[in-house]
Amino acid sequence: MPQKPVAFHRHNHSHCVSSALAEAQELCTERGARLTPLRRQVLELVWRSHRPLGAYALMDLLAEESTRRVAPPTVYRALDFLLEQGLIHRINGLNAFVGCPTPNERHQSHFLLCRSCGVAKEMESNDLSTVIRKTAEVDGFLVESDSLEVNGLCPSCRSSDGA
């Protein structure tokens, strides 16, 4: 596994982080939800990583970063809030969390997960949701939410090696 996470495309990630935080603040204000310092800090840490972060990894980062030593319930509560607000998604297959680039529009969790570099990329396809819903309807099933996790190799890892 490569040493450094490699995004699907190169970009200035610190810009992603700050704009994600700004948008989160805006949405929360609109909704009357409180993006407290702790919640904001957790969201920032999640965003700084292209790779999904586990709750305990987040706890360690919080400790490093801010002399703030929090216990599991604290970080889980912050994560629950961020999930409710659609600011992050949970990757069940990894027991980990990743920032949502489009929290303004409610949608389901559909991800491409590279097994080599660990990067997670959200799939933004309406077709996908439509096909899922239609397929479920054939069985008479009422869809409330869904989660899709696609494992494989991202373009970078695919070309560089793939091991």
Place this chain on the structure above:
Amino acid sequence: MPQKPVAFHRHNHSHCVSSALAEAQELCTERGARLTPLRRQVLELVWRSHRPLGAYALMDLLAEESTRRVAPPTVYRALDFLLEQGLIHRINGLNAFVGCPTPNERHQSHFLLCRSCGVAKEMESNDLSTVIRKTAEVDGFLVESDSLEVNGLCPSCRSSDGA
């Protein structure tokens, strides 16, 4: 939540179980894999339930059923074997396992999960797999496996209540 699990359609489930076990035996023989008594027993317990079963629930059932008291590694090893052979699927969102009705043809894990009665039904749609693959390809992603979990209400629960 209703007291009894309700399958999407009524059927003689003991027949499902025995034919699943027979097919499993056949496939393992073909492949030179060993469906040992323990593995067979775990597979049977998984099949008897329409609802996904967790590893620890399985351990309890094994204990009840056969005076056989096994430790976690034992049941996890059996589950790993059954997963490798495609005889069961893992439902990540529930940390649980469910029998695969079509283990002869390799495929991904796509499930409808009723939040009311807990029943899991595998979606057998080629369209779905195709759309997933095509959508991933747009990002240049090489798909190796995927997992879809759709949460909602099955037809029975949808009509009877839905609470």
Place this chain on the structure above:
DNA sequence: AACATTAGGGTTATAGTATAACATTTTAGC
């Protein structure tokens, strides 16, 4: 049959993930 080799399973301990229950602090509205 004796042997070596390997797969399967038993056992103990521990790692990793998540939540219950209750105390305290902070915030917002009055």
Place this chain on the structure above:
DNA sequence: GCTAAAATGTTATACTATAACCCTAATGTT
């Protein structure tokens, strides 16, 4: 300021999963 509600702190514990090591059972030789 006072109150009620929300957020966070704290302790303990539940749930899920695997590491490491050992023994037994099955298989394939000679």
